[in-house]
Amino acid sequence: MSIPSEHAVNQLRRQLKAASTRPFKARGSFMQRCPACLLAPHACLCGWQPALQTRVGFCLIMHSLEPLKPTNTGRLIAETVADTFAFVWSRTETDPALLNLLADPAWQPMVVFPAEYASTEQQVLTAVPITPGRRPLLIVLDATWTQARKMFRKSPWLAGLPVLSLHPEQLSRYRLRRSAREEHLCTVEVAAACIGLAGEQQAAGLLGDYFDIFTDAYLASKLRIPVDLSLPARQRLASHFGRDLSDVRPVPVAPPPAPDGAADK
Ligand SMILES: [Zn+2]
Numbered sequence: 001m002s003i004p005s006e007h008a009v010n011q012l013r014r015q016l017k018a019a020s021t022r023p024f025k026a027r028g029s030f031m032q033r034c035p036a037c038l039l040a041p042h043a044c045l046c047g048w049q050p051a052l053q054t055r056v057g058f059c060l061i062m063h064s065l066e067p068l069k070p071t072n073t074g075r076l077i078a079e080t081v082a083d084t085f086a087f088v089w090s091r092t093e094t095d096p097a098l099l100n101l102l103a104d105p106a107w108q109p110m111v112v113f114p115a116e117y118a119s120t121e122q123q124v125l126t127a128v129p130i131t132p133g134r135r136p137l138l139i140v141l142d143a144t145w146t147q148a149r150k151m152f153r154k155s156p157w158l159a160g161l162p163v164l165s166l167h168p169e170q171l172s173r174y175r176l177r178r179s180a181r182e183e184h185l186c187t188v189e190v191a192a193a194c195i196g197l198a199g200e201q202q203a204a205g206l207l208g209d210y211f212d213i214f215t216d217a218y219l220a221s222k223l224r225i226p227v228d229l230s231l232p233a234r235q236r237l238a239s240h241f242g243r244d245l246s247d248v249r250p251v252p253v254a255p256p257p258a259p260d261g262a263a264d265k
Helices: 008-019 074-080 096-103 145-153 187-197 201-223 232-241
Strands: 057-062 084-088 107-112 135-142
Touching (some): 008 057, 008 074, 008 084, 057 074, 074 187
Parallel strands (some): 057 135
């Protein structure tokens, strides 16, 4: 395990916890967790985050509960894409830092959302445009699908931006939180699809692999079972890092906490 790294989502998480008067109790909050990746020690993914080579940046607009949830996948983007910015959404106030970012000529911002929700004035894109001197900044609404639709509708600062619409060919691989809309991808899958649309297949593949091992590690954490070292995504990431998995001895699963939950305190 390592100390929490200060990427954009962890910063928001820390700020939200400091501002909160009641501690957020995620399901399984009695569990012992690595402070950085929020997984059980035997499933810790620290050291498995690939640093993606991409010219794409991400701007996560998060519902205020998302940074606190161990199931949140927006943080997988912040862990792997150096230029990831994250803001908590508010209907009434917009962070000036967010408006400055959107006005920065170094970035070409666009919001990732289904085309059917775009207004008639909004340009709809199906590929990530390549503009000399400007890097694509992909705005992703990190929330449940119901919350994301509300956020999209009630954010006037999004109205003037182009909409990048994805057509996912595969159903969500995400087994942690089922969506009412089967084709609705989780946040990190959206990011991987966008990187692929920008023509960066290797980076997209690595992020997809990291998501696969996160899903496995999350379930291993929750169910107190060993992680699957034979998972093809883990094998590919191991070879990316030049690691030999045949030498790896699995970390033992920790015993369950005391019945009164005292281990959590
Ligand atoms: Zn960890």
